[in-house]
Amino acid sequence: MSSSLGTVSPVRRIKDRAAAAFVWIAFALAVIPLVSVLWTVVAHGIHRLDPTFFNFSMNGIAGRDAGGGAYHAIIGTLEQVAITTVIAVPIAVLTAIYLVEYGGNSRFARVVRFFVDVMTGIPSIVAGLFVLALWLLTFGFQYSGFAGSLALTILMIPTVVRAAEEMLKLVPNDLREASYALGVPRWRTICFVILPTAFTGILTGVMLAVARVMGETAPLLLTIFFTKAINTDPFSGPQGSLPTFIWDQASDPNQNAVNRAWTGALVLIALIMLLNLAARLVARRFRPAGR
Amino acid sequence: MTSETGVESSADRAESVRAGHRARMPKSTGRVGDRVFASAARGSGALVLAIIVAIAAFLVWKAVPALQKDQANFLTSQAWDPNAATPRFGIVQLAFGTVVSSLLAMLIATPVAVGIALFIGFYAPRRLGGPLGYVVDLLAAVPSIVYGLWGLAVLAPHMEGVSKGLNAALGWIPIFGGDSPGKNSVFTASIVLAIMILPIISSLSREVFLQVPRAHLEASLALGATRWEMIKMSVLPYGRSGVIGASMLGLGRAMGETIAVAMVLTYAPGVNIHLLEDGGATFAANIANSFAEASETGRGALIASGLVLFVITLVVNMAARAVVARRKEFA
Numbered sequence: 001m002s003s004s005l006g007t008v009s010p011v012r013r014i015k016d017r018a019a020a021a022f023v024w025i026a027f028a029l030a031v032i033p034l035v036s037v038l039w040t041v042v043a044h045g046i047h048r049l050d051p052t053f054f055n056f057s058m059n060g061i062a063g064r065d066a067g068g069g070a071y072h073a074i075i076g077t078l079e080q081v082a083i084t085t086v087i088a089v090p091i092a093v094l095t096a097i098y099l100v101e102y103g104g105n106s107r108f109a110r111v112v113r114f115f116v117d118v119m120t121g122i123p124s125i126v127a128g129l130f131v132l133a134l135w136l137l138t139f140g141f142q143y144s145g146f147a148g149s150l151a152l153t154i155l156m157i158p159t160v161v162r163a164a165e166e167m168l169k170l171v172p173n174d175l176r177e178a179s180y181a182l183g184v185p186r187w188r189t190i191c192f193v194i195l196p197t198a199f200t201g202i203l204t205g206v207m208l209a210v211a212r213v214m215g216e217t218a219p220l221l222l223t224i225f226f227t228k229a230i231n232t233d234p235f236s237g238p239q240g241s242l243p244t245f246i247w248d249q250a251s252d253p254n255q256n257a258v259n260r261a262w263t264g265a266l267v268l269i270a271l272i273m274l275l276n277l278a279a280r281l282v283a284r285r286f287r288p289a290g291r
Numbered sequence: 292m293t294s295e296t297g298v299e300s301s302a303d304r305a306e307s308v309r310a311g312h313r314a315r316m317p318k319s320t321g322r323v324g325d326r327v328f329a330s331a332a333r334g335s336g337a338l339v340l341a342i343i344v345a346i347a348a349f350l351v352w353k354a355v356p357a358l359q360k361d362q363a364n365f366l367t368s369q370a371w372d373p374n375a376a377t378p379r380f381g382i383v384q385l386a387f388g389t390v391v392s393s394l395l396a397m398l399i400a401t402p403v404a405v406g407i408a409l410f411i412g413f414y415a416p417r418r419l420g421g422p423l424g425y426v427v428d429l430l431a432a433v434p435s436i437v438y439g440l441w442g443l444a445v446l447a448p449h450m451e452g453v454s455k456g457l458n459a460a461l462g463w464i465p466i467f468g469g470d471s472p473g474k475n476s477v478f479t480a481s482i483v484l485a486i487m488i489l490p491i492i493s494s495l496s497r498e499v500f501l502q503v504p505r506a507h508l509e510a511s512l513a514l515g516a517t518r519w520e521m522i523k524m525s526v527l528p529y530g531r532s533g534v535i536g537a538s539m540l541g542l543g544r545a546m547g548e549t550i551a552v553a554m555v556l557t558y559a560p561g562v563n564i565h566l567l568e569d570g571g572a573t574f575a576a577n578i579a580n581s582f583a584e585a586s587e588t589g590r591g592a593l594i595a596s597g598l599v600l601f602v603i604t605l606v607v608n609m610a611a612r613a614v615v616a617r618r619k620e621f622a
Contacts, residue, residue: 012517019519023414026406033486034430037441091335098332112336115343121540121608123547125575129597130346133353154342187328215434218549218579243436250440265437276432
């Protein structure tokens with residue numbers, strides 16, 4: 001960089017090079033595990049990536065048996081995540097609207113903002129324990145997919161709030177003022193001017209949050225419990241899910257079970273990566289209308 | 292600003308004046324739609340607070356009966372036997388495992404994460420910055436159960452040799468000591484945790500580094516600094532508190548991480564200072580591992596340990612947010 005002005009002393013040059021080397025190595029250190037994880041999952045998971053895996057449950061199949069599949073788990077995961085999204089997104093978006101449109105810098109808004117930040121750090125297992133203590137032990141409901149959704153909701157709300165808040169802030173103030181000048185009430189301005197403008201940004205945030213929540217295992221162990229059979233009703237009785245399916249199969253010493261676990265991991269990662277990719281595409285395709 | 296009733300109190304008015312540009316917004320007309328919408332928005336905000344309070348309240352409530360049956364001191368006992376006829380359990384071994392594994396993970400991850408942030412910000416070609424950041428973020432997208440599978444199948448076998456080497460070279464330091472370094476140790480768990488918290492630390496650090504005023508960078512280069520000297524003198528001092536906050540957030544994440552640790556770390560009772568030896572326990576992993584077989588008291592004991600974890604992570608997170616927020620004020 002400074003060579004045009006003559007020489008840099010050797011010590012300084014060596015330090016500069018060493019720093020550059022360290023920085024390159026640091027990046028490599030992050031890429032190695034990523035590549036290794038993806039490669040291992042694909043290499044091990046490919047064995048059982050067959051129609052049986054997608055069309056059958058584990059009902060009546062022991063760990064050492066070949067065959068069996070994750071149909072019950074995939075159904076469970078999709079239902080639980082859908083319910084989670086339906087509950088969490090309205091709450092989170094309304095909270096973000098409060099923070100940006102109503103709260104401003106008021107004390108209550110600052111407190112909410114702070115605790116949304118804190119909430120992102122709540123360990124997932126604690127969310128599971130909370131639903132266990134509230135929904136199952138206090139209210140006396142049974143293990144169910146819905147209980148799992150409640151736990152996931154707690155994990156999803158803060159991520160969506162943060163994403164939606166950032167996007168709402170990007171909406172130009174001119175739009176708000178133009179709308180008010182036309183005599184449009186505030187709630188209609190928010191619903192029909194501000195939200196549509198921020199829509200794609202919020203959608204991206206929601207998709208990333210769904211991807212994140214989909215891989216959570218710990219809270220589900222405490223709330224949906226475990227079943228090998230297909231249970232399509234998320235409101236009654238234990239339900240399967242991909243993460244708990246992997247957890248169960250991986251703890252079985254038989255190779256057939258471990259293979260199923262890897263294929264489960266492959267399916268789960270594929271779902272999550274697809275959601276991630278789709279979110280990026282949405283974000284790129286429709287840039288926020290910041291103009 | 293505008294209260295749900297649409298009637299503006301003097302306190303609200305003072306607040307709206309303070310709120311700057313939003314003070315110009317029209318006040319609610321008291322229409323039904325406006326009132327309903329405003330209270331829904333405000334109510335959602337309140338719900339978030341209520342959830343946090345409810346988590347603490349219900350965990351305490353459900354933990355108390357088990358704590359009353361506890362024959363040992365919950366805070367100082369090393370035992371964990373809540374399912375016995377005379378339940379004895381304490382959090383010492385769990386707290387030890389949790390704190391040590393997460394601290395170690397943070398110490399390993401922070402320098403690497405800062406290196407990644409510097410690489411993307413100042414070394415990689417500018418056009419590659421975005422995609423490379425995305426690659427690092429992908430590490431965060433991998434679910435923890437997959438890290439667990441991978442840690443068990445791929446990482447752990449490699450760690451056995453590393454642990455033996457460390458033990459032979461540095462065995463005189465107690466934490467690297469012990470007679471039988473193994474692969475399912477706290478050390479291995481820390482490595483997995485370090486990988487898992489890399490993306491959060493590096494993306495937050497990157498954000499901070501991006502805020503360094505360009506003038507500072509250009510000034511130091513103009514004075515003849517090498518690239519490293521520029522980073523050392525203008526980037527790192529500026530970003531220090533941000534990096535500290537980021538690594539504390541990473542610490543909080545690592546403490547709450549459940550499944551990967553539960554899979555990689557084999558359970559062994561008691562506090563073992565030799566981190567390279569097999570076995571240990573953390574709050575979260577213990578809950579996941581022993582929930583299915585827990586009796587009623589056992590469940591209460593797990594909830595009590597979860598409460599302790601909740602409090603610890605809450606404190607760590609609040610401290611981290613405070614550090615980050617202070618930086619914003621002075622920046």
